[in-house]
Amino acid sequence: MPLSEQEQRCVAFACRYLNEHYGGHWSIQKNLDDLKLSEPTPEVIVGNGIMTAAVEVKRVVDFASRDYIAFLRNNERVLTPSCGGSYYLCPALGFSLPMSSSLQRLVKKEIERVAPTLSPGQKGAVRIPRQGHISLISSSVPPFITCLHGGPYSELMSSISERISGQFTLIDDGLEHSFITQECKDDFEEAVVAACNRSLEGDSGDFKWEEEWELVRTDKDDDSSHDGVWVLATTGAQSMQASVEQCVHAALDNAFRKFRKTPPWAEVQVIVLEASSMAPASLAASAVKTFQSQDKELINHFLIVEGEDVKELAPSWLLWSGKPRPNGNANRSIF
Known part of the structure; x- marks a missing residue:
């Protein structure tokens, strides 16, 4: 399956980030979806001729909005x-x-x-x-x-x-x-x-x-x-922070399962979260910091994309994990 426009955009941002932090010219080497593997896979493998990186893209909205759309579509189909x-x-x-x-x-x-x-x-x-x-x-x-x-x-x-x-x-x-x-x-x-x-x-x-x-x-x-039946209703009220946190945690749970392969897909493993108007980068970043996973050391970089800005979030486990970081500066958190 070819990358969507949103996925292509986020992978391009990831390559730009890797260019700046590892050097060389990073580009897509392999679209893992095209291989139709039986195991869960990240979106792509990118490389600069010396190193490779596996990149997974997730777009986050608030949990309530995501559920709302799902509920509407379910009712539209079932009630027709x-x-x-x-x-x-x-x-x-x-x-x-x-x-x-x-x-x-x-x-x-x-x-x-x-x-x-x-x-x-x-x-x-x-x-x-x-x-x-x-x-x-x-x-x-x-x-x-x-x-x-x-x-x-x-x-x-x-x-x-x-x-x-x-x-x-x-x-x-x-x-x-x-x-x-x-x-x-x-x-x-x-x-x-x-x-x-x-x-x-x-x-x-x-x-x-x-x-x-x-x-x-x-x-x-x-x-x-x-044909369809559209129900004129909303979901129940919920804190935006809690709603975004639920969605980010669900997205990360899904992303992490794609990096459990042994040996790893690549030397560097990257998750890109794309923020949205309903899940701004500041709230998404806070949600990443509270995420708990037994596989937390599998990921080298968390990138958050908001508009044209690409920023790295360094969750606490990356700060104390002892993982080598390029150029000595990719470990910093800008949130």
């Missing part, structure tokens, strides 16, 4: 109905990816039901089961019901208050309430009123109802866009 078409699915407020496998199966079944009824530009409602229970606060006060989501003056609950006796709280710790059709909203109100009446009689058990997520068909009759 057999009738085809391009759709947006709008979950209830508070929903975040990933979608559990059980919910994904349920949503897929609902999309299969609803999608064939939609023409391009039309909207439909995907039914989502919910459950909760009614807590009786007092039976001898003016009628009033609250919900954990809408606060004491929820518009959704105000119309229900006119149909009950006593004061109640709806306990449901799921997503915000979501109704697309009046029919589904009316069914919910009926279920809540019935649960309140049962609570007055001493029955405080759980009750069930259904809510709705909007499904919008976005393709046009003459549209050539590919």
